[in-house]
Amino acid sequence: MLNKKSVDDINVKGKRVLVRCDFNVPLNDEGVITDENRVISALPTIKKLINDGGKVILCSHLGKPKGEPKPELSLAPVAKRLSELLEKEVVFANDDNVVGDQAKKAVEAMNDGDVVLLENTRYRAEETKNGEAFSKDLASITDVFVNDAFGTAHRAHCSNIGVAEYVDTAVVGYLMQKEIDFLGNAVNNPNRPFVAILGGAKVSDKINVINNLLDKVDTLIIGGGMAYTFLKAMGQGIGSSLLEEEKIDYAKEMLDKAKAKDVQLLLPVDHVVTQEFSNDAFHKESEDIEEGWMALDIGPKTREIYRKALESAKTVVWNGPMGVFELSNFANGTIAVAKALAEIEATTIIGGGDSAAAVNILGFGDKMTHISTGGGASLEFLEGKELPGVVAADDK
Numbered sequence: 001m002l003n004k005k006s007v008d009d010i011n012v013k014g015k016r017v018l019v020r021c022d023f024n025v026p027l028n029d030e031g032v033i034t035d036e037n038r039v040i041s042a043l044p045t046i047k048k049l050i051n052d053g054g055k056v057i058l059c060s061h062l063g064k065p066k067g068e069p070k071p072e073l074s075l076a077p078v079a080k081r082l083s084e085l086l087e088k089e090v091v092f093a094n095d096d097n098v099v100g101d102q103a104k105k106a107v108e109a110m111n112d113g114d115v116v117l118l119e120n121t122r123y124r125a126e127e128t129k130n131g132e133a134f135s136k137d138l139a140s141i142t143d144v145f146v147n148d149a150f151g152t153a154h155r156a157h158c159s160n161i162g163v164a165e166y167v168d169t170a171v172v173g174y175l176m177q178k179e180i181d182f183l184g185n186a187v188n189n190p191n192r193p194f195v196a197i198l199g200g201a202k203v204s205d206k207i208n209v210i211n212n213l214l215d216k217v218d219t220l221i222i223g224g225g226m227a228y229t230f231l232k233a234m235g236q237g238i239g240s241s242l243l244e245e246e247k248i249d250y251a252k253e254m255l256d257k258a259k260a261k262d263v264q265l266l267l268p269v270d271h272v273v274t275q276e277f278s279n280d281a282f283h284k285e286s287e288d289i290e291e292g293w294m295a296l297d298i299g300p301k302t303r304e305i306y307r308k309a310l311e312s313a314k315t316v317v318w319n320g321p322m323g324v325f326e327l328s329n330f331a332n333g334t335i336a337v338a339k340a341l342a343e344i345e346a347t348t349i350i351g352g353g354d355s356a357a358a359v360n361i362l363g364f365g366d367k368m369t370h371i372s373t374g375g376g377a378s379l380e381f382l383e384g385k386e387l388p389g390v391v392a393a394d395d396k
Helices: 037-051 076-086 101-108 132-140 158-166 174-188 204-214 227-233 245-260 300-311 332-343 353-361 375-382
Strands: 016-020 055-059 090-093 115-118 144-147 169-172 194-198 219-222 264-266 271-274 283-286 294-298 315-319 347-350
Touching: 016 037, 016 158, 037 055, 037 076, 037 174, 076 090, 076 115, 090 101, 101 115, 132 158, 144 158, 169 174, 174 315, 174 347, 174 375, 194 204, 194 300, 204 219, 204 245, 204 315, 204 375, 219 300, 227 245, 245 264, 264 300, 294 300, 294 332, 300 332, 315 332, 315 353, 315 375, 332 353, 347 353, 353 375
Parallel strands: 016 055, 016 144, 055 115, 090 115, 144 169, 194 219, 194 315, 219 264, 315 347
Antiparallel strands: 271 283, 271 294
């Protein structure tokens, strides 16, 4: 069990609090945020600290400026939107050095309950290298550090772990706490039956996830492009479907491991096949994949088998689509799984990335127990890895 101190375990009245948020949001050419999910999910922690009377200093990266100021990657638009959402002024410390004179002045002028947003932490080259100088700069303007950026928890950077070494108190925010509760603890101590659904294109992206989950789940459902390497390993013809030749032996090992562990491992029994990778191409449903045809989605029989396997589940983790979800003719498998999850009485955890997007686009987001905000970070959690950003927070 991961038991970390959170914002509920401290009182920040009159103290300076540095909060690492994940404001890595998409901006259009006018500098308007086109998807503000991440900003909205940061609000509960920020509001709690404001209400406690803390001096709230926010920081985040945005994009990849590679250690130099890039105006189009400034966090100014985020400060503007936050002011509207919080209904109070968020002062933007317009400082290319992130913690230069401008930022220090802004922090010195703060009263209890005020909010300042620092400039993009990746304007400093040390950020991604966890360089000591920048970590100390960040620590110099704060008394307490709160990490609420799960999306970068798997990265050892100044603004999520370096700074924690130089402050007396380092805790996690509500968003981070939720990720730990669901992705960390629910997976390690699930209500059973525990079912994992893995999709996406490549086995290689999910090697450690498959291996780790086979030690924990009752049923493992596999879809997406990675299913075809498994079917090939079982000696089935897969036509010109996606195949990772060098992962066939690994797939065999995993099939054997599932058997040995008495885990039900489900693979597609029928497919939506086509001869070219295009939404307009002729496609059909088929149990066999002939030469020159490729499977781009799971077929109707498979959808029904997967739905049945989910009916009795008490905990479900889903990471990765069942087909080429971005092409509407090959999205039905992914839609069927999202629908099945929306209808069951279980703890349903969506592990970030494409599956999170799919669930939200389909309008099932509010039917899921938890949708992770971190793609790479949630995968590493499912692999059973310790995330540096989580480790850096104080234990209870």
